[in-house]
Amino acid sequence: MLRMCIGWPPPRTLSDRSFFAANLPAPVDHPLLRADALLKQYDTGGDEPLTVLRDLDLTVQEGEIVAIVGESGTGKSTLLHLIGALDRPTSGTVQFDGEDLFAKSDEELAAFRNRSIGFVFQFHHLLPEFTALENVAMPALIQHRSLGEATPRARDLLDLLGLADRADHRPRTLSGGEKQRVAIARALMNEPALVLMDEPTGNLDARTADPLHREIKRLSHETDQTFVLASHDPSLAEVAGRVLRLERGRLHPLASTDEMAPGTDSGDTAAP
Numbered sequence: 001m002l003r004m005c006i007g008w009p010p011p012r013t014l015s016d017r018s019f020f021a022a023n024l025p026a027p028v029d030h031p032l033l034r035a036d037a038l039l040k041q042y043d044t045g046g047d048e049p050l051t052v053l054r055d056l057d058l059t060v061q062e063g064e065i066v067a068i069v070g071e072s073g074t075g076k077s078t079l080l081h082l083i084g085a086l087d088r089p090t091s092g093t094v095q096f097d098g099e100d101l102f103a104k105s106d107e108e109l110a111a112f113r114n115r116s117i118g119f120v121f122q123f124h125h126l127l128p129e130f131t132a133l134e135n136v137a138m139p140a141l142i143q144h145r146s147l148g149e150a151t152p153r154a155r156d157l158l159d160l161l162g163l164a165d166r167a168d169h170r171p172r173t174l175s176g177g178e179k180q181r182v183a184i185a186r187a188l189m190n191e192p193a194l195v196l197m198d199e200p201t202g203n204l205d206a207r208t209a210d211p212l213h214r215e216i217k218r219l220s221h222e223t224d225q226t227f228v229l230a231s232h233d234p235s236l237a238e239v240a241g242r243v244l245r246l247e248r249g250r251l252h253p254l255a256s257t258d259e260m261a262p263g264t265d266s267g268d269t270a271a272p
Helices: 016-023 076-083 106-116 132-142 147-160 176-188 206-223
Strands: 033-042 050-060 065-069 091-096 117-120 194-198 226-231 242-247 250-253
Touching (some): 050 076, 065 076, 076 194, 076 226, 106 117
């Protein structure tokens, strides 16, 4: 009787392995981020709206470094604002871990951004009256966590980025490269699933930018952090596992860095 209850004897037409494999549910496989048919237009007051992105698709897998390249004014920042839920598309959808972002209210999106997205901008936007450590801890403070609670992780991040000895320094005493590394540490503070970087080395010279490129690659390898980088600088794209060019409002895959020379098409438009 016991053998009958537990399914004994085993099925004779299939091996044990194939029998169980045939009856297990299929694994769920979806990207961390999926954007479908994004359209972004701006009303300029004329007869026709300004179209920046059109019918744009993008998928990002967990742990990837994806670089989006293109000349200034092609809409790279606009795209990052949409996939980071800082702005809403005219039409199209963005799914994050299978959830439709723009089905959320503005308040829900604000909480989502604080919890799941880290932003690094071309201009670091550090708060001048706070120390490097306090700037790094700021996303946790916005979650109403105390500075004492946030300090250990903030120190760990500064140490990870080679800034342990700069924790108590204010931004005015930091170099350009140090400020950007503080901004990266701040973006990582709440352990976001995705970090978006908009021209993060745009104001740095090659000597200062190269170590930052290495830090991005190291963070990806050591913490499995997912990055989407937007830049007109081909050297930043060299750290990426996948490179896409934004041109005429759509993304196009590039096979190699040899294809990353700036385009000459004058039809690309910038967001206002």
